Amino acid sequence: MATGYVVRPNRYFDSVFLMGVNQRLARVEGVRQTAVLMASEQNKRLLSEIGVDGADIRAADADDLVVAVVAEDPAIVSSVLAGLDEALTTAMSVTATSDLHTLEDGLRAKPSANMALLTIPGGFVYPEARKALEAGLDLFVFSSNVPVEDERRLKELARDRHRLVMGPDCGTSIVNGVGLGFANAVRRGTIGAIGPSGTGLQEFTCLVHHAGLGISHAIGTGSHDLSDEVGGITSLMALDKLEADPRTEVIAIIAKPAGPATRARLVERLEACGKPVVACVLGSTAPGSAGGKIVWAKTIDAAAEAAVRLRGNRETPAATKPLPALPSTAQIRATWTPSQKNMRGLFAGGTLCYQSQQILREAGMVVHSNAPLDPADLLGPYEVSRGHTLIDMGDEFHTLGRLHPMIDGSLRRQRIVAESVDPSVGILLLDFILGRNASPSPVGDVLDAVVEGQRARSKSDGRLTVIASICGTEDDPQDLKQQEDLLRQAGVLVFHSNARATSFCLELLSGDEGGGDGPEGG
Amino acid sequence: MDLKQKITQANDEATRRLMAGDPVLVDVAPAREVIPGLDGKVITHSGPRIEWRRMCGAQQGAVIGMVLYEGWAEDTKAARAMLDRGEVQLEPNHHHQAVGPMAGTISPSAPVWVVENRVFGNRAFCRQVEGRQQFGEYSQEALDGLRRWRDLWAPTLREALRHIGSLDLNPIIIQALQMGDELHNRNSASSSLFANRMAVALLQAGIPKERALPTMQYLAGHNLLFLGLAMACGKVTADPARGVEHSAVVTAMCRNGTEFGIQVSGLGDAWFTAPAPAVEGLYLPGYAKADAGLDMGDSAITETIGWGAFTLGGAPGILPLVGGTPEEALHHSREMRKITTGVHPIYRMPAFGFEGTSVGIDIRKVVQLNLAPIIDTAIAHRESGHPIIGAGLTRAPMECFVKALRAFGERYKVTETPAVAG
């Protein structure tokens, strides 16, 4: 143990300030005890109690500063004392603290506000949203778990006040070229979109962009808007707005099945629309209205193609270059063993998982999922995949206490490896969603797991075919080309849409005898 | 007028009274002469009512100190036995128009500051501030300090004060707030200004040098001296705001090291208590967080009327206690604005743009914003027998305000009128 001290005559410092300096010096590793004091009689007593004494200290008085250090060895003592001047003058770090904690605080700070964006817990949404509506704001409510009766009351109030409620559980909107929530940077144009599905709107807008056209507005309605309890209030208001919007020439709806009464009203309204309309209702078994003006599209891709076509050919900026050619399905199947009959999909985008199921089921396949089109195909939260299985990694079970897979890929990585080493699996299908508020590198988040999975797989016979769709544009904050290249370098086959990726999977699988559940499956 | 309007109006009245205070030092007298009920074997203490057995270590130490100081027992063993047998009556300071720092113990022969509120005519009392006995130390040295106060400094100051009649305290307070004092942990400027005035008074009163000099030295060397006066001013200012029907304004905040208690204007003398919080702070050499006692003292009366931590924005010297940045200090001052009713017209903070201090803590706003009053305070040891060990920041427990709001609702909510029978 070593002790050392310094006396600085006639250097007055405030006692509280000195306590702070003392605390900083005491944090140095190897320091046992420090004292930073003015040499009053009482303080000199304190010093001798901790074993610090000397003629200089005894001679000092209350106008003199004493700094004493007790440490494990003399080198530490010297170094602490040598740093004393800096400790006495160190600037204090600035931490920004927000003084705004309520909606009222926000409105006082920004009286001209016209939109409130809510990511607060669902149970608190109603009173805050109501206040915002009464203050004349429109709403983007990202929060989920809002009781459906509250959603209805809010939307009725909004309708009375001619305000728009995008949400609850709304992940994406693009209003006036501004992306709200998870949204891609897409060209501004004349195609408008409405829908309860965030990733559905994301993929639609990206596909329109890749076709060389652009988006006027993409209005998220919240996942429950088309239920009969809510009655499509926001969807119908959004339709009114896009119909009245001079910039919008074509309107597309990207949805999942609506409540029957709401569907009927929606169809009626669409039929009466003054602009060309495209409707894509994923997973719907109800036939589209034949012969009417609505163009029914089976997939998001079909919806984008229809919208582009309806917009008519005028000057079109260059469309995005198509991706490099793929190996033939025969070539790929040749690398599989006979037992590799199954496909596994792990999705960040719930709607994309849904669409993939639709495409496979239409071809007669049985597909299991935690978010199935048919309840009979439900895969429980703790169940292991069997046959063809497509998992929505963004559902409540997987996101409990975690960030959404669009931001945090850790759970997906675990599952990627698990599926990869299953000898019955031939195809692993993944989606990657770029855009604002998503992870800086969605591919990077799981790539090592993909590589690890393939490496583990290569120890046994048969190669694993990994297929991916990327939803994004070259203008997104992430580097689209780099994300594609990363995947390709890992041997992943890359597509720009979920439908195309899934169709390719279908081609690969259709060489099998009735894939899915069977003696060989699972 | 509906209920909300009644409450608003009542709060405005209570706050008006808080802002109208005109405190004047009129005497320095032995407690038994001026404090009602403080005669016989009585010791008053800080915080809400608490029995001897439940008192924290430091407060027990301070009480033992007073028993010895009064000569009621020969030694600490006898003192403890006396207290265990319940032979000493223990009373909260607040019930006797008094306040005291840390353990806050006042006994019959202990001289106290006597401050009068010129506007309302009421009085309040506070003992002197020192660094040992009130923190639970009861050694002879610690008690010697009390004896010097009783036998020399206090009577001398009394004589000097008598000579000048009285001393207006607002001029000192207003000036000190603009010189970096916050009047709870930072009292250097106010103590200095007070010492200046009293030095002149001592000379004018012709007090002989053998008493005047040591008294002057006491004043000159004590940079927390004014805290005792500030606390008395706080109490004398807050008391007239009690008992305003429908008012949700806080009239007292205090702690005894075991519990934290508040009183509310529209709820009479009821106490709303919760366990005393820990203090986040800095420690003197040789001490650490594990040694610390919980929040203690009547000194939160300063925050109750808008000084102390409520004026952190104006007290740069306290910055290290609050994490060290001017931005955070201003942040705290802005936060306290949100839970108070009014802005003081004459107590101002230069670093806060010379705006007035925040006055009139509203229990409804505290609960609504989940924002409790912030307090900066000294720290005592958990156990008896130690002097001051540190200083830091703490918050009044939200539970006190929740309990008070519940009681407020029970008392003032409009109840349904029963249906008239056909």
Next chain:
Amino acid sequence: MDPKADNALDHPLVVVNLGLKGFAESLERQGVEVVQVDWIPPAGGDAEMQELLDELL
């Protein structure tokens, strides 16, 4: 059909963001005027207190 004069789609957005700071930052990067509110539940989330406060405050 409901053609409204004050159409949300027409004018520049001025946003109050209650909750996740990242969403506000994303808007700032897009050149949108936004104020960040570090939102906390009223009455600390205590429903009994909130009900009481609805009548008193």
